Amino acid sequence: MSVLIDPPNWPGPHDLLWSHLVSDSSIGELHAFAELLGVPRRAFDRDHYDVPETVYERAVALGAEAVPSRELVTRLIASGLRRRKVRPGTDGSRMDPDSSGMASL
Numbered sequence: 001m002s003v004l005i006d007p008p009n010w011p012g013p014h015d016l017l018w019s020h021l022v023s024d025s026s027i028g029e030l031h032a033f034a035e036l037l038g039v040p041r042r043a044f045d046r047d048h049y050d051v052p053e054t055v056y057e058r059a060v061a062l063g064a065e066a067v068p069s070r071e072l073v074t075r076l077i078a079s080g081l082r083r084r085k086v087r088p089g090t091d092g093s094r095m096d097p098d099s100s101g102m103a104s105l
Contacts, residue, residue: 006069008053021049046083
């Protein structure tokens with residue numbers, strides 16, 4: 001049971017690369033770790049936090065396990081905490097057809 005972070009590979013706002021921060025045990029653990037890290041709650045998106053490259057090393061120093069993106073997604077799904085994005089007004093089917101789940105994490 002741990003907090004996981006993938007490498008800052010995802011382009012995002014402010015010309016920074018971004019990582020995903022997740023827990024494979026509980027959303028409460030994730031929120032507590034993000035607060036310890038100084039990440040605002042507004043960075044939370046369904047089942048993960050988007051964090052800028054500027055906090056990656058500190059997250060690892062505070063105990064986040066650095067893992068490849070695929071492993072992060074695999075462990076998030078296995079934990080049962082994965083919450084996929086859905087189109088409004090649909091039956092809850094997946095919005096992103098990418099089966100790896102990487103592009104829409």
